[in-house]
Amino acid sequence: MLDLIIEGGIVVTANDRFLCDIGVKDGKIVEMAVNLDKEAKEVVDATGKLVLPGALDVHTHMAMPFGGTIVADSYLSGTRAAACGGVTTIFDYPVQRKGGTIMDLINSKKAVLEKEACVDWASHCIITDFNDGQILEEMEEAVKEGITSYKCFMVYKKAGMMVDDGMFATLLLRAKELGALVNVHAENSDMIDYFEAKFKREGKLSPWYHYLARQEFVEAEADKRALHWCKHLDAPLYIVHMADKEGLEACIEGKKEGVPIYIETCPQYLEFTCDVYKREDGRNFVCSPPIKGEESRQALWEAIKKNQVDVVATDHCPFQSYEKDWGIDDFTKIPNGCAGVENIYPYMLDAANSGKITFSQAVALCSTNPARIFGCDKKGAVRVGNDADIVIYDRDKDFTISVNNMHSDYDHTIWEGKKLHGYPVKTFLRGQLVYDNGDFVGKPGMGRFVKRVPRS
Incomplete structure (x- = not known):
């Protein structure tokens, strides 16, 4: 059984975009297919939204x-x-x-x-x-x-x-x-x-x-x-x-x-x-x-x-x-x-x-x-074998940046009042939900050190 399926979304890569479901297990993307017919502990509906690499x-x-x-x-x-x-x-x-x-x-x-x-x-x-x-x-x-x-x-x-x-x-x-x-x-x-x-x-x-x-x-x-x-x-x-x-x-x-x-x-x-x-x-x-x-x-x-x-x-x-x-x-x-x-x-x-x-x-x-x-060989793309670092993006969501809706510890931002059309609605870190529609839902200590590979 898969841990997570993100279904119905439009996957965007550095070269392409296509309709595709994504199957995640143990923090990795393990399957990608249209209408992925598998059982999963959790299914997230991304219909009409873009599915991007973190x-x-x-x-x-x-x-x-x-x-x-x-x-x-x-x-x-x-x-x-x-x-x-x-x-x-x-x-x-x-x-x-x-x-x-x-x-x-x-x-x-x-x-x-x-x-x-x-x-x-x-x-x-x-x-x-x-x-x-x-x-x-x-x-x-x-x-x-x-x-x-x-x-x-x-x-x-x-x-x-x-x-x-x-x-x-x-x-x-x-x-x-x-x-x-x-x-x-x-x-x-x-x-x-x-x-x-x-x-x-x-x-x-x-x-x-x-x-x-x-x-x-x-x-x-x-x-x-x-x-x-x-x-x-x-x-x-x-x-x-x-x-x-x-x-x-x-x-x-x-x-x-x-x-x-x-x-x-x-x-x-x-x-x-x-x-x-x-x-x-x-x-x-x-x-x-x-x-x-x-x-x-x-x-x-x-x-x-x-x-x-x-x-x-x-x-x-x-x-x-x-x-x-x-x-x-x-x-x-x-x-x-x-x-x-x-x-x-x-x-x-x-x-x-x-x-x-x-x-x-x-x-x-x-x-x-x-x-x-920078040699992060399991990051940077939604593809089988990579870490399931995934962002679901709503192209129709309007958002205005303010210090009051940011999640840092500073008391002002140069981006105050900037209006954006389209905004991320979910972020997954290695298949774990860490951001959900305005709220941080992860935990400190979830992050891991990325050991990078040298240049050939």
């Missing part, structure tokens, strides 16, 4: 110390919110510091996640120091344990987190050797430091100057530099939160030349422009890289429509409004980050529902591509 948000920061505080979402609240937005796997970004090891860091986070996680999880690891080569040696063990991606910053020099070009190149080559992947935050740190100091001397301290200190060309230079090393070292690279047109176009040209580069962007760069920093609540939108101009926003959407962007993820990193207010008179004191993990899949599916992109493109960007790129 999303993978491969860029989140939960419970992370930053800017003198800690991110508003714990692993519990952040993964609870994820489940309620149709995200069934999150990727965390723990930060390795001088003297710290990869596995000690990952295992310390794992101990908390095993108690709190409401969805499955994986970890990238941010490398800030090689510890006299020990980290480069340890990477081999870490990859065997399923930690197959690493991040480095081309920014945050003053905070001791930036890698120079030599470290960046070394990490790229070591990752290539091990079948791992490097993620990079690309902005020019020296230019940011220059502009911030200049604006502070001039008394220009509103959130608008956060944008001007990190405007398009500041990001584009670093995008191009990262692309340069990726190309000439022939080492795969994943650029996180792409926000500017110039850097985007350079990376797209690199792709056409066969450079092994992947492009991620985020919903905030698709929805808003830098004009938000002129608003009275502009500090709430402060994130890095900052939201850019309309030309960049349009370029990102055009690239998505042409399948030139690989992944949409969130950079989920929310803070409380009173913490954002620390920078009310000085933009450099504003904790950087915005919410998004509960909004990403509904937002991209709304774009599909309106005809801006196809539903298959939304599934590819939010689920299938990230699963493939």
